[in-house]
Amino acid sequence: xxxxxxxxxxxxRSLGIGERLLPREDFTLCQQITLIGSGLIWNVYFAVxxxxxxxxxxxxxxxxxxxxxxxxxxxxxWFILLFRGSPLFIQxxxxxxAFLSLKGQTALADPLTAAWLxxxxxxxxxxxxxxxxxxYGALRAIPRGDMEAAAAYGLTGWTRFRRITFPTMxxxxxxxxxxxxxxxxxxxxxVFFSGFPAWQQRxxxxxxxxxxxxxxxxxxxPYPILAGYFILLTLCxxxxxxxxxxxxxxxxPRESQRRLRLRPNFMR
Amino acid sequence: MFPNCADPVSLDGLAxxxxxxxxxxxxxxxxxxxxxxxxxxITAPVALAFGFGGAMAARARFWPVKLLGRTYISIVRGVPDxxxxxxxxxxxxxxxxxxxxxxxxxxxxxxxxxxxEFLVCPAAKxxxxxxxxxxxxxYGFAIAVFTFAIVFGAFAANVLFGAMMAVPKGQLETAAAYxxxxxxxxxxxxxxxxxxxxxxxxxxxxxxxIKATPLLFLLGIEDVxxxxxxxxxxxxxxxxxxxxxxxxxxxxxxLLIFYLILTRVSEVVLxxxxxxxxxxxxxxx
Numbered sequence: 001x002x003x004x005x006x007x008x009x010x011x012x013r014s015l016g017i018g019e020r021l022l023p024r025e026d027f028t029l030c031q032q033i034t035l036i037g038s039g040l041i042w043n044v045y046f047a048v049x050x051x052x053x054x055x056x057x058x059x060x061x062x063x064x065x066x067x068x069x070x071x072x073x074x075x076x077x078w079f080i081l082l083f084r085g086s087p088l089f090i091q092x093x094x095x096x097x098a099f100l101s102l103k104g105q106t107a108l109a110d111p112l113t114a115a116w117l118x119x120x121x122x123x124x125x126x127x128x129x130x131x132x133x134x135x136y137g138a139l140r141a142i143p144r145g146d147m148e149a150a151a152a153y154g155l156t157g158w159t160r161f162r163r164i165t166f167p168t169m170x171x172x173x174x175x176x177x178x179x180x181x182x183x184x185x186x187x188x189x190x191v192f193f194s195g196f197p198a199w200q201q202r203x204x205x206x207x208x209x210x211x212x213x214x215x216x217x218x219x220x221x222p223y224p225i226l227a228g229y230f231i232l233l234t235l236c237x238x239x240x241x242x243x244x245x246x247x248x249x250x251x252x253p254r255e256s257q258r259r260l261r262l263r264p265n266f267m268r
Numbered sequence: 269m270f271p272n273c274a275d276p277v278s279l280d281g282l283a284x285x286x287x288x289x290x291x292x293x294x295x296x297x298x299x300x301x302x303x304x305x306x307x308x309x310i311t312a313p314v315a316l317a318f319g320f321g322g323a324m325a326a327r328a329r330f331w332p333v334k335l336l337g338r339t340y341i342s343i344v345r346g347v348p349d350x351x352x353x354x355x356x357x358x359x360x361x362x363x364x365x366x367x368x369x370x371x372x373x374x375x376x377x378x379x380x381x382x383x384x385e386f387l388v389c390p391a392a393k394x395x396x397x398x399x400x401x402x403x404x405x406x407y408g409f410a411i412a413v414f415t416f417a418i419v420f421g422a423f424a425a426n427v428l429f430g431a432m433m434a435v436p437k438g439q440l441e442t443a444a445a446y447x448x449x450x451x452x453x454x455x456x457x458x459x460x461x462x463x464x465x466x467x468x469x470x471x472x473x474x475x476x477x478i479k480a481t482p483l484l485f486l487l488g489i490e491d492v493x494x495x496x497x498x499x500x501x502x503x504x505x506x507x508x509x510x511x512x513x514x515x516x517x518x519x520x521x522x523l524l525i526f527y528l529i530l531t532r533v534s535e536v537v538l539x540x541x542x543x544x545x546x547x548x549x550x551x552x553x
Contacts, residue, residue, distance in 0.1 A: 085531040086524045087479040093493065094520035097500070101517055186348035193350065193486055210354050217386050219362075223355040231346040 003030040014038045014202050022201055022211065029221070032212050036225050039205035040233070045116075046188040046204075050123035051181055054131060057124070061132030062169070066139050076132065083129035088122070088187055089194050095122045096195035115196040123191075127184045134180060138173035139165070171248045178241040182234055205229060276509040288510045297495035301526065303409075304481045304492055311416045312477065316470075318421025323428035341429065344422035350483060356415040357487050361394075368392040405490075412487040420477055427469030432458055434465040464545055471538040478530055482523070496520055 009019035011034055023031050064076035083091070099112040112118045142165065150164040170177075189206040192198045198207055205226055212222035273279075273287035288294070325337025344352065366380065369392035376389045390396075395403045435458050443453040485493035500516030 081532075082528070086527045087482050089479075089482040089485075089493070090520060090523050090527060093496070094517065094524055097514070097517035097520055101514065186350075189348040189350050206348065206351055206354070209351070213354065213358060217358070218381065219355050219358040223351055226351055227343070227347040230348060230351070231343075234346045 003028075006030045007034050010034045011038055012041075014041050014204070014208075016200060016202050020200075024215075027212060027216055032208075032222050033225055035208045035212075036205050036222060037229060039203055039208040040229055042115075042191075042202075042204035043185065043188045044233070046120060046123055046191060047181070047185040049120050050127050050184060050188075053120075053124045054127035057128035058131035058135055059166070061128060062135035062139050065132065065136045079125075080129045080133055083126050084133060088126055089190055091122050091126065092119065092190060092194035092196065113196075114199065115191055119191040119196050123184065123188065126187075127180065130180050130184075131177060134173050134176045135169055137176075138169045141172050142168045167248070174241070174245050174248060178238065178245075181241065182237055185233065185237060186230070284510075288512075291510065293495075293499060296490075297492070297499055300490060300492045300495050303489065304484070307409075307413060307416065307481055307484060308477065310413050311420065312474065314413065314417040315420035315424050315477070318417050319424025319426075319428050322421055322425025323432060326425065326429050327432060337425070341422055341425050344419055345426070349419050349480070350486065352419050353415055353483055353486055356418060357411060360411050360414060362386055364394050365392055368394060408487070408489060412484055412489055415487065416477075416480070420473065420480075423473055423476070424470065427466055427473060428462070430469065431462040431466035435461045467542055467545060471534075471542070474534060474538065475531055478527065478534060482527075492523055492526075496523055 006028070007030070010031065012018050013022070013035060015038075022035070061076045061079060064072040065080065067073055095118060096113065099109060099118050102109040103113055112121070146164055146168055147160075150160045155163060189204060192203045192207045198204075201211075203211075209222040209226040213219045216222075273290070276284065276287055279287060322337050322340050325333050326341055328334045328337065365386075365388045369376065369380065369388035372391045373389035378387065380387055395407045439457050439461065440453060443457045448456065482491070482493050484491040496519035497516060500514065500519035502514045503511050505511040
């Protein structure tokens with residue numbers, strides 16, 4: 001079987017398109033690269049969905065945590081504590097079994113036990129909590145002068161938030177937010193190892209990598225392939241976020257545009 | 269446990285629960301929390317040592333060592349750590365067996381890798397096939413600790429490397445003015461002063477380490493996650509004296525609370541230490 005044939009068969013295997021059976025013997029390098037790359041679709045999907053949805057909630061959480069309203073503050077505090085204080089791995093397990101016990105009761109809960117929805121919800125809450133904490137820190141670091149200038153211009157309420165507070169917060173939080181995006185992307189590999197079943201063996205990159213490692217009993221091929229893919233995509237994230245950072249800081253003089261420094265939050 | 273637990277079928281309510289929660293398997297479940305704490309207690313210093321080595325290597329003037337140190341630090345950051353966990357468990361196991369194979373049976377004719385088999389001579393099997401059960405468990409746990417130490421050592425190296433760089437330049441210049449060599453400066457000036465800069469990063473790392481402990485499950489250790497899945501699953505009267513439905517959700521809720529308490533307590537303690545160490549230091553709060 002030629003490599004081109006393999007790519008046709010397995011490039012979209014993680015979505016259920018193409019050859020139904022996974023390779024069982026005589027594993028070629030081409031098969032491993034194609035299948036692990038195919039699994040990467042899931043990782044990208046989880047990361048993009050969670051980050052895109054989580055951003056809104058994160059801003060709400062940060063504003064809530066910084067607000068003078070006691071109820072809003074407590075709610076945001078507890079949400080952030082719950083999702084930052086416990087391991088993502090345990091959150092996945094708990095959520096999966098909770099969804100499983102809901103499943104019999106209402107038809108609405110049925111898709112929750114599938115990874116595409118259930119795991120995305122947990123990742124969404126998780127990244128919202130971590131990002132909310134980052135944004136809260138940035139909110140408190142906004143220079144007092146900026147707010148005073150806004151007041152002098154007669155900006156209040158929503159207009160002030162939209163024109164001054166929010167852009168400044170985003171600008172200050174951006175380096176930390178970049179790290180959050182990277183480590184959320186890495187955390188997506190936990191999904192199929194934590195209860196959520198890979199239906200019809202449609203799994204993520206790590207799922208296929210560990211499949212090959214188990215079958216060939218040789219970890220020295222699939223895991224380096226996986227590592228290569230992840231390093232490549234991590235670089236893409238860094239590139240994308242530094243583009244955005246340039247745009248956010250475009251009004252500042254060149255020297256004071258701080259270089260994006262990566263301070264890892266590592267893992268949940 | 270209790271004398272009245274002899275006939276569980278006749279019990280109900282709290283008495284049943286008390287008996288249920290003190291079965292032998294539940295005691296093993298409680299003991300596995302000890303496994304988690306033991307892992308934390310062993311891994312933290314070992315990872316710190318790895319990190320110190322990594323940071324020193326990254327600062328070295330001899331470029332191959334420097335390259336090695338920098339690669340060690342950066343590669344772990346680019347790749348999901350769970351991939352490292354899955355990788356190192358097999359790789360370390362095979363590495364140990366391969367080394368022992370080379371040492372114990374040098375005139376073994378067959379290839380070690382045959383298709384999808386990894387075959388070493390019987391004498392090199394680690395732990396050997398007739399070893400007692402505890403030897404297998406200790407060996408598995410040791411490999412898990414080593415894996416954690418490698419991964420978290422890289423993170424710690426990153427933190428310590430930054431902290432070494434953060435020691436004020438004036439201090440180093442003064443040391444040079446006193447005629448100290450590079451090694452002396454490192455020993456007498458940098459190492460004592462870097463901890464205050466390293467502490468925020470290290471305490472973050474400690475929290476991350478706590479939250480990484482459930483991954484022990486993936487390394488094949490009978491840890492809290494293993495027991496929660498095992499005990500929570502549906503039990504029918506045929507196999508146990510205490511039949512119940514699917515309770516895994518509640519077991520994992522208990523784990524969630526355990527970890528929340530653990531991280532909360534750590535946070536409070538670390539804040540205290542930070543406040544203690546910051547007294548009299550010229551660093552911004």
